[in-house]
Amino acid sequence: MTQALRPSSIVPAGFIVQDIVWDAGQTTVVVRHVSGAGVCPSCGTASRSVHSHYRRSAMDLPLCGRKVRLSVIARRFRYAAVLCGRQIFTERFSGDVLTPSARRTVRLESLVHHLGLALGGRPGAGFAQRLVMPVSNDTLLRVVRRRARLPVERPTVIGIDDWAWRRNHRYGTIVCDLERRRIVTLLPDREQATAEAWLADHPDIAIVARDRGGGYGEAAATGAPASTTAAPAASAAAKAPPRAAAAASPRAATSSSSRARR
Numbered sequence: 001m002t003q004a005l006r007p008s009s010i011v012p013a014g015f016i017v018q019d020i021v022w023d024a025g026q027t028t029v030v031v032r033h034v035s036g037a038g039v040c041p042s043c044g045t046a047s048r049s050v051h052s053h054y055r056r057s058a059m060d061l062p063l064c065g066r067k068v069r070l071s072v073i074a075r076r077f078r079y080a081a082v083l084c085g086r087q088i089f090t091e092r093f094s095g096d097v098l099t100p101s102a103r104r105t106v107r108l109e110s111l112v113h114h115l116g117l118a119l120g121g122r123p124g125a126g127f128a129q130r131l132v133m134p135v136s137n138d139t140l141l142r143v144v145r146r147r148a149r150l151p152v153e154r155p156t157v158i159g160i161d162d163w164a165w166r167r168n169h170r171y172g173t174i175v176c177d178l179e180r181r182r183i184v185t186l187l188p189d190r191e192q193a194t195a196e197a198w199l200a201d202h203p204d205i206a207i208v209a210r211d212r213g214g215g216y217g218e219a220a221a222t223g224a225p226a227s228t229t230a231a232p233a234a235s236a237a238a239k240a241p242p243r244a245a246a247a248a249s250p251r252a253a254t255s256s257s258s259r260a261r262r
Contacts, residue, residue, distance in 0.1 A: 010063060011070065012097040012105055018073065026067045029060070038077040038091045043084045051078040051088050058098055060105045062132035070105065072098070108133065113147050116140035154202065155184050159209040160216050162190040178209060192219045199223030 007017035011031050019030040037046045056072040075091045093099075096106050104112065112135055115124040121137035128135050155177040163174045163186075173187035173195055187194050196219040199205060209230045210216040220229045 011060070012107065014094060014097060015070075015072070026069060027063060028069045028071055030071045030073065032073040033091065033093060038075060038089065040077075040079055040081075040084060040086055040089050041092060042086050042089070043081065045079070045081060045084070047077040047079045047089075049078040051076040054090075056098075058103055058105055059108055059133075061108055061111070065132055067132055067134070070098075109143065112140060113143050116144040153180075154204040155179070156204055157207040157209070158184065158205055160195060160220075161211055178207075190215070192216075195219035196223035199227075 007020065007029075008015065011017060011029055014034055015031040016034055017029055017031055021028040021030070037048045039046050053073055053075055056070075056074050058070045058072065060068040060070050062068055072093075076088055077091065078088055079086055098105055102109070112128065112133065115128055118124070119127055121141045124140045125135060125137040128140070155175075157178045159176045159178050161174060162171050164170070165172050171190045173190045175184045175187065175198070176182070177184050185198070187198060192215045195216055199208070199220060200223040203224070203226075205224050205227050207228050207230060208216075208220040208224060210220065212231050217229055217231065220227060
């Protein structure tokens with residue numbers, strides 16, 4: 001016994017088809033969610049009071065050789081809770097269907113991710129074009145990087161220094177993992193107490209590379225007393241007396257030899 005194809009069977013689970021618009025080379029499916037309430041993302045309380053509606057647009061898997069775009073009729077809910085800071089919140093959907101601010105459904109994003117892993121940037125973009133899923137090579141690589149699960153390992157050898165949020169106005173502290181060559185964290189300021197508290201929360205740190213300023217050295221000595229601090233050695237010219245440093249410079253040697261010839 002044959003069954004008729006229902007329009008809702010071609011869209012992600014939890015959505016109902018409102019309308020289908022056939023354009024040149026693209027099919028636009030207008031959908032809405034089946035739930036009658038929305039859940040506040042801050043406190044998790046449900047609300048059925050609809051404030052307004054708006055449209056979200058997301059690309060979906062192709063159908064019959066045509067691009068498919070979902071036009072989602074999303075809702076804004078009104079929420080009058082005393083203990084929650086939100087008064088209006090937008091409708092959230094299931095994390096395995098459509099994530100917040102996403103321009104592709106999760107199932108299309110997964111396929112794009114696998115294309116990027118298998119073929120890379122430019123070849124994957126060319127193959128996606130033939131599959132009626134036009135994405136750029138930069139998008140493929142960006143999706144692969146975003147979904148990459150880096151192993152969470154505690155740093156043991158770090159470098160710590162200050163950096164400018166805004167030059168001459170606000171400075172912070174940057175902490176880098178010198179073994180894996182990536183940034184560990186950015187601290188909001190360059191105060192000794194802030195760095196000391198962060199080091200105290202990471203007892204696995206064995207070596208701290210810092211500049212010759214005293215602030216980070218004292219923070220390492222207090223926050224991570226078991227670690228070894230390493231600072232750049234002073235140059236020979238800086239250690240030598242002023243006369244010796246001047247005599248050691250090439251310009252001084254040249255001028256003294258010219259005076260001797262005279």
